Amino acid sequence: MAIRKIRFTIISFLTLALLLLGFSAGFSMAQELTESEEELIEHIINVFDSEPELGMKLLEDLAEENPELAVLVIVELAKEAPDKAVIAIVNLVEINPSVAARGLVAIGELFTELAETQPELAATLKAVLSQSITGMVESGSGRGAGVAAVVVNSCKQSNPELGEFLEEEAIAAGLERFYLLAASPIIP
Numbered sequence: 175m176a177i178r179k180i181r182f183t184i185i186s187f188l189t190l191a192l193l194l195l196g197f198s199a200g201f202s203m204a205q206e207l208t209e210s211e212e213e214l215i216e217h218i219i220n221v222f223d224s225e226p227e228l229g230m231k232l233l234e235d236l237a238e239e240n241p242e243l244a245v246l247v248i249v250e251l252a253k254e255a256p257d258k259a260v261i262a263i264v265n266l267v268e269i270n271p272s273v274a275a276r277g278l279v280a281i282g283e284l285f286t287e288l289a290e291t292q293p294e295l296a297a298t299l300k301a302v303l304s305q306s307i308t309g310m311v312e313s314g315s316g317r318g319a320g321v322a323a324v325v326v327n328s329c330k331q332s333n334p335e336l337g338e339f340l341e342e343e344a345i346a347a348g349l350e351r352f353y354l355l356a357a358s359p360i361i362p
Contacts, residue, residue: 211243218247222258233262237270244270248277249284252302253295259302264309267318275321275328278306282329282336300336303329304343311347323354 207215218236222229237244248266252259266274285299307325310318322344330337341354 207246214243215247215250219251219254222251222255222262226258226261229258230262230265233266234269237266237273241270241273241276244273245277245280248273249280252277252281252299256298256302260305260309263302263306264313264318267310267313267321268315271317271321275324278303278321278325279328282325282340283332285336286333300339303336303340307340307344308347311344311349319349322349323356326354 214236218229218232221232233244233247236247248259248263251262263274263277266277281299281303285296285303288296288299303325307322310322326337326340326344328337329340344354345351
């Protein structure tokens with residue numbers, strides 16, 4: 175039992191370190207897409223509707239080949255098929271935690287942008303964030319816990335109210351506070 179806890183903790187901290195390093199690269203949702211990239215995003219979302227397993231495989235492959243485009247797929251999926259987005263994010267955490275985390279952070283940023291102008295869509299995005307974090311924590315995975323902690327702390331920086339809400343959801347789902355502390359930015 176102790177060995178399992180130690181292994182879980184080591185995996186979680188390594189995941190946190192990788193995620194924090196990955197966020198330093200930056201990401202912009204306002205990037206210009208080519209017509210083929212737009213078609214690919216639309217294709218993957220349509221496949222998720224008819225064949226979720228194949229859609230997940232396409233997303234996994236895209237996350238390896240073009241992480242930025244995979245993040246955009248996650249955001250669009252959250253807007254168009256929220257339930258499928260939650261499943262995709264929770265599954266993607268084990269395969270590519272960095273892309274899953276970046277997708278959730280992008281959803282959080284979009285939520286903040288749309289909260290005043292499109293409250294229904296913003297509520298949907300908030301639900302995707304909440305359910306994804308809960309699903310990752312409840313999975314019992316070190317990677318899931320690490321990603322949840324990083325996303326919560328990132329959202330706290332950009333939108334404290336959303337971050338506090340997500341923190342409460344994560345803790346209620348079983349996330350231990352030391353993961354949240356480990357993922358917080360170091361302030362000199």
